[in-house]
Amino acid sequence: xxxxxxxxxxxxxxxxxxxxxxxxxxxxxxxxxxxxxxxxxxxxxxxxxxxxxxxxxxxxxxxxxxxxxxxxxxxxxxxxxxxxxxxxxxxxxxxxxxxxxxxxxxxxxxxxxxxxxxxxxxxxxxxxxxxxxxxxxxxxxxxxxxxxxxxxxxxxxxxxxxxxxxxxxxxxxxxxxxxxxxxxxxxxxxxxxxxxxxxxxxxxxxxxxxxxxxxxxxxxxxxxxxxxxxxxxxxxxxxxxxxxxxxxxxxxxxxxxxxxxxxxxxxxxxxxxxxxxxxxxxxxxxxxxxxxxxxxxxxxxxxxxxxxxxxxxxxxxxxxxxxxxxxxxxxxxxxxxxxxxxxxxxxxxxxxxxxxxxxxxxxxxxxxxxxxxxxxxxxxxxxxxxxxxxxxxxxxxxxxxxxxxxxxxxxxxxxxxxxxxxx
Numbered sequence: 001x002x003x004x005x006x007x008x009x010x011x012x013x014x015x016x017x018x019x020x021x022x023x024x025x026x027x028x029x030x031x032x033x034x035x036x037x038x039x040x041x042x043x044x045x046x047x048x049x050x051x052x053x054x055x056x057x058x059x060x061x062x063x064x065x066x067x068x069x070x071x072x073x074x075x076x077x078x079x080x081x082x083x084x085x086x087x088x089x090x091x092x093x094x095x096x097x098x099x100x101x102x103x104x105x106x107x108x109x110x111x112x113x114x115x116x117x118x119x120x121x122x123x124x125x126x127x128x129x130x131x132x133x134x135x136x137x138x139x140x141x142x143x144x145x146x147x148x149x150x151x152x153x154x155x156x157x158x159x160x161x162x163x164x165x166x167x168x169x170x171x172x173x174x175x176x177x178x179x180x181x182x183x184x185x186x187x188x189x190x191x192x193x194x195x196x197x198x199x200x201x202x203x204x205x206x207x208x209x210x211x212x213x214x215x216x217x218x219x220x221x222x223x224x225x226x227x228x229x230x231x232x233x234x235x236x237x238x239x240x241x242x243x244x245x246x247x248x249x250x251x252x253x254x255x256x257x258x259x260x261x262x263x264x265x266x267x268x269x270x271x272x273x274x275x276x277x278x279x280x281x282x283x284x285x286x287x288x289x290x291x292x293x294x295x296x297x298x299x300x301x302x303x304x305x306x307x308x309x310x311x312x313x314x315x316x317x318x319x320x321x322x323x324x325x326x327x328x329x330x331x332x333x334x335x336x337x338x339x340x341x342x343x344x345x346x347x348x349x350x351x352x353x354x355x356x357x358x359x360x361x362x363x364x365x366x367x368x369x370x371x372x373x374x375x376x377x378x379x380x381x382x383x384x385x386x387x388x389x390x391x392x393x394x395x396x397x398x399x400x401x402x403x404x405x406x407x408x409x410x411x412x413x414x415x416x417x418x419x420x421x422x423x
Contacts, residue, residue, distance in 0.1 A: 027088030030103045034080035037073055041110045045069030047118035055124055059251040069117035076110040112375070115384045126378050127258040134363075134370025135269050135331070136161060136341070139324025140348025141355060141362035142272060143192075143317035148357060149280060150313045151293040151415040155210025156195050158345025159217035160318050164188045164325020166221045169336035172238030172329065180238055181264075181326050188322015189315050191217070196314035200307055203419040218339060225338045240334040241265070265323075265331040269363070272320060277359045289313055293413035296420045306420050321345070343396070357412060372397070 049069050053062040083099045140157045147154035164184035172180020191213055198209040229236040241263045249260040259270075280286040289309055291299040296306045328340050347369050354368070355361025376392055 023087050026100050027084045027086070030080050030084030030087060030099065032084075033103050033107050034077045034084060037080060037107060037110045038077035041114040042070055042073040042077055045073055045114050045117045049113045049116035049118075050120035051116070051123040052120060053124055053254055055122060055257070058253070060253050062253050064120065065123070067113055069113050072113050073110045076106050080106055108375075115379050115382055119382055121378060121382060124254050124257050126374055127254065128261070129374035129377070130367060130370045131258050131262060131266055132370070133373040134366040135265050136324045136327050136344045137348045137351050137369050138269050138273065138363045138366035139320055139327070140345045141351035141366055142269075142276060142359055143321040143324070144349050144352040145280075145355075145357055145359055145362055146276065146313050146317035146320065147192075148352070148413060148416050149293045150289050150310045151296060151413055151418060151420075152196070152199055152310055152314050153206040153210070153417045154195065154314065154317055155207055155349070156191065156213035156345075157210075157317075157321050157348050158341060158343065159210075159214035160188045160191050160321035161325035161328070161341045161345045161348075162214075162221055162339070163191055163217045164322035165328040165340060166217075166224070166325075166336050167322070168326035169236055169238045169329040169334075173235050177239045177241055177330055180330050181241075181323070184322045184326035184330070185319050186322070188325060189319035192315040192318015192321070193311070195318065196311045199419065200310045200314070203421070206417055206419075214345075221336070222338045225336060229336065236335045238329055238334050241331055263331050265327040268323060272323075273359045273363045280359070290413070293415055296415050296418075300420075300422060306422070310420075324348075347396075353412075 047069060049067045049072075051065040051067070053065055054060070080103055083103055087099055140161055143157050143160065144154050164187060167187040168180040168184035170180075171183035195209055195213060198204040198212075199206045225236075243261055243263050244267075246260040250256045252260070259266075278286075280290060288299065288304050291302075292304060292306050292309045299309075300306050325341065329336050348362075348366070351365035351369060352362050354365035355363070379386065
């Protein structure tokens with residue numbers, strides 16, 4: 001009797017017109033990708049793509065990876081066609097997002113092989129650059145997670161990153177790198193507290209409050225950069241934190257340089273992601289914070305101070321963003337330039353959504369954007385026929401793809417963006 005009641009439910013799920021249509025659209029997109037890879041990347045590839053897996057001075061040297069470009073890309077086209085045909089003919093509702101994500105990854109690999117055909121470049125160096133460039137995005141996304149888990153939308157991440165970069169350069173130039181890093185975290189926390197005061201205490205519209213902070217920070221830092229730093233250059237000459245190699249782990253081929261031969265910002269980002277994951281999902285305080293984001297009135301009736309919880313987490317989010325902002329100056333170039341964050345705060349928001357409001361998911365999404373960012377620089381060195389302006393668009397194109405929901409949908413905390421009034 002149980003079998004007869006369950007079978008019609010499964011049948012209806014499989015024949016649901018909306019899901020069936022989505023699966024067919026996914027299949028059509030995958031087949032179009034297969035045609036693109038075969039026509040452009042397959043027929044236009046000559047020679048082999050050589051990827052260097054080791055660098056001079058590595059303790060363990062691996063041989064170079066040589067890939068015949070034309071044959072490899074035709075194989076990729078065949079895999080894409082198979083995935084597309086399976087989606088189009090059989091539906092594959094459950095695997096639609098997974099198939100599309102795998103298809104996009106295969107297209108990126110095919111593109112990389114096509115661009116490197118007849119040339120060689122360091123794959124290890126590219127992966128190391130991916131991790132480095134993912135740091136500010138990951139920290140911006142983590143700041144967003146801490147805020148939105150308590151139902152506060154933090155559009156001001158961009159401004160907090162910029163403020164952290166500015167404070168790190170100014171204080172770092174005067175007092176050294178550690179002092180500059182501390183100042184960046186403090187300034188980020190100050191703007192986080194200011195945002196919390198606007199949206200929690202005074203119940204200002206959260207989007208407008210974030211935009212106000214972004215514009216204020218951009219105007220203030222641009223003025224000081226053009227009027228003060230141009231005349232007093234000693235105030236904009238901060239030290240840069242160098243990469244630190246962890247013994248033994250840093251000698252692991254490919255993975256070692258990517259994770260265990262980095263500066264303090266990479267290690268800090270990984271530690272923060274781990275700590276925040278444990279805090280949000282394995283502690284009583286984290287459970288209370290998530291309850292505030294899902295159902296603040298119910299949390300209030302259980303004795304949780306909704307206002308205090310939101311203040312604390314938004315301030316912590318600002319501190320994380322300030323730490324990420326210091327990467328631009330103390331972890332990269334050692335000086336502040338006008339609007340040097342370049343929209344990384346907004347990309348961090350996209351990474352947060354892509355990562356489904358989870359710290360680890362946000363980090364994984366940030367690595368996707370970091371890969372796109374490092375890819376455009378590596379391809380510029382390979383002198384591909386693609387104009388440099390289009391290569392520079394790669395991180396933002398990846399953002400559009402993610403935000404458009406091509407890799408599945410995500411559900412925000414139920415009370416996200418809603419002010420709370422205590423009765």
